[in-house]
Amino acid sequence: MTLTLLEIVALGLLGAAVLLSLLRLILGPTAPDRVVAADTLAVITTSGLVIIAALLGSPLYLDVALIYGTLAFVGVVAIARTIEGNG
Amino acid sequence: MRLIADLFLVVGAAFTLFGAIGLIRMPDVYNRIQAGTKAVTLGSLCLLIGIALLYPAWWSKLLVIGVLILITNPLGSSTIARALLKAGVKPWSKASVSQPGEADR
Amino acid sequence: MTTKSIQQPEPGFVHGLFLYLLVFTLWMLLVGNLDTAEMAAGVVVALIVTLASRPHLSILAGLIISPSALLPLLRYLGTFIVALVQANLDMARRVLSPSLPLQPAVVEVETKLKSSLGRLILANSITLTPGTLTVDVQDQVLLVHWVDAPPGSDRVSTTKAITSKFEQHLKGFVL
C-alpha cells in the first residue's frame, strides 16, 4: 500500500523512539537502567510487528506479535526474579 | 477514515517518543520505569487502534494484543521495581535525603 | 505479587463457568471466524484448559458475578481510560518541560480490598495513572512510588489521593 504523509511521520517518530531507547540501553549507568530500556524496546517492538503486518498487508504477522508480547513478558519477569535474589 | 486512522498512528507514535525522551531525561531508575511504562502503553494502544481502523477485518487479534499489552506491561514494570527495591536500590530524591524508611523490611 | 492470604474467598462453580467462557472467547478471538468445526474444537479445548487450571482457580474467587456488577465494571473502565490519558498528558508535560518538575518519594497506601485479584487490578491501575507506580503489595498496604509527592503527606491523605477513585468502583465487582 502507498503511505500517506502522516503515516511516514508516524514511522519517523517511532524510529526516533527506538533510537532514544537504544541510547538509554547503551549509556544506562547501571544494569537496571538497561533492563528497563530493553523492556520498553520489547513493547515498542510488539507494536512495531503489528505495523509491519499492516505494511505488508498480511495478518500472519499478528501471530508473531502475540507470541513476542507474551514471551517478552516472561523474559522480563525472569530477569526481575534474578535481580530479586533468593527471596 | 484513513485520516482518522493516520491521526491515531501519529498520536501513538508521539506518545511512544515522549516515553523514550522520558527514559533519557529522568534521573533514576524508578522514574524511568514510570515514564517508559505509561507512555509506551498508551502509545501502543493508540497504534493498535489506528491499525484496526486501517484494516477492520483484523479487529479480533488486535484486541487480544491490546489486552495483552495492557495487562503485561504494568505488571512487568511493577515486578522490576519491586525486585529493585528488595535488592536495595534507593529512590532518588531532590533533597538527597532518603526519607522512606520502609524500604528494607 | 505477594498475597499472604487473609481469609481468601473460595471459588465456586460459577467462577469455573466464567473461566470456561473466558477461554472460549479467547479461542474464538484468536481463530477469527465462526466456523462450526472451529467452534467445536474451541468447546473441547476450553474444557481441557479449564480443567487443567483448576488448582489456580482461586485467583478468580474474588470476582462478584452478578448482573449488578456490570455497571461498576463499566464505570471503572471509564475512570481508568480517563486516568490513563491524563497520566500520559501529565507525563508528557513533565518530560518536555526544561526543568524536570520532580519530587519523588515512596509512600504507603492502604486498601480495603480483600481478594488478591482485587489488589492485583488496583495495583495495575495505580501503575498506569498519573505519576504513580506500584512497587510492592504487603497484605493491605501498597508501596507506591510517587513522582510528585506533596511534602509531609501521611498514609490517610495519600490513600485519599491515589486509590479512592478506583476503589469505589472496584468494590462493585470484586471483593
Add this chain to the structure above:
Amino acid sequence: MSEVELWIALILGIMMLSSAVLALVVKNHLAAVAAASVVSLGLALLFALMRAPDVAMTEAAVGAGLSSLILALALRRLGLWQIDSGRENSNLLSASSKGKDDA
C-alpha cells in the same frame, strides 16, 4: 524492498549491531542478558520484514523468550549477578549507593 522497508531495516541494523557490541563489552552479566534479548528482538523484526513469518515466530519464541529466561535463571542459580558494577555510577546514583552501605 520498498524505500520504507529499507529505512526500517537500517534502524534495525543499527539496533542489532550496537546492542550486540554492547553485550560483548559490558561487564555486568545482567546487562549483557538484556542486550542479547534486544539483538534477538531486532532479528525477529528483520525476519518479519523479509516476509518469513514462521522464522520470525521461532526467533521470537526462542531468542526473546526462552534464551533470556534460561540465561537469567542460570545467572540466578550461579550467583553471578550484581546490581551495579561499582564505578560506572553517575553522580546522581552515587548518593543512593552510599545510602545502601549503612542499611
